[in-house]
Amino acid sequence: MKVERSYEPRWHYAVFTHTFRNAGEPFFPRLRGTDGNRGAFEPQADTPGAANPWEDPVVLLQPDLRGGQVTSTFVGVDAGYENRWEAEKIALELHDTVLTTARTVVVHEVDAHYAMSFLLPVPPSDAVVNSLVAQGFGVAVRGASSGRLVGPEALRVGASTAAEAHQYRREGRALRYQGQRSLRGRHGVSDILAFTAIEAVLPRGTHTVDTRGNLTPFFRDGKLVLVID
Structure with a gap:
């Protein structure tokens, strides 16, 4: 040790x-x-x-x-949405109905459109994957020891790109993340870093944050970063 x-x-x-x-x-x-x-x-x-x-x-x-x-599985889902807000709406609906165990839900910009990804504690069942494919989604599953790429061929690349971006924390806007529910009202930055998945708050020197609703951090350089306007 x-x-x-x-x-x-x-x-x-x-x-x-x-x-x-x-x-x-x-x-x-x-x-x-x-x-x-x-x-x-x-x-x-x-x-x-x-x-x-x-x-x-x-x-x-x-x-x-x-x-x-202890394993994690990253699931990328793509339907070719050109509107970010539409992709975010569908991502949250999938989290509420199909991928309910997802710890993190992220929307990514992929080749001039938007795809989504989900961090799951265990791989999704065949029934879940088949359900997504039946709805017209391209689906990529990236696990510790296995992977799958299914659905319409034109959407598979976007799904795979989204899952990889989430896995390596390269890019993406987080709609759901651990500790998010506790962020209501005004909080000190030290508490946000201690009790949520957010790893950095910018600009540096910020001491308190007024959430004013939901905070949506994003991945940058391997970290989940919250930028305060």
Whole structure:
């Protein structure tokens, strides 16, 4: 285990970020606290071959891996919408009716039209994919170990481009994202960064944000960025 940095909390909580770059395979982080079993005042590294993440009290936060691997699936959907607002409307309808488990819903500009993408915790079922194809959508599914590209041939490229842009966080306007429901009224930037999927707020030096309804951040340089006018 590598200790990247130590933090001393100020006030009631500490906010910290770390970007994992060039990840070649799926992984998960652990957030550690003091290990009461070993009488350690500061967090200590695992003993090689003797660590038990389910019993050691050093683990404060990590995904539950007992049910299987942690994976994400990116689904691109394209119907050739030339109007961004129409694409956004359909993306939200699909989220409400078909792709209800999507954690992030994004609309992308692809070759002079708009496509959409969805981040799912598990791959969509064949029934879901077939339903989208039956509605005339091109569909691209990008998972950790598999992928699919189906639907009208003319729309497959746009669907694939949207899914890839979402996966690598290159471009796209996020309509739904984790923590969004908590953003009502005025919030400090530190709280927005701590409790939502938003990773940066521009311009730099902004301290508070009046949401005035829904905030729609976008992907830029691998981050979900909120720009305040």
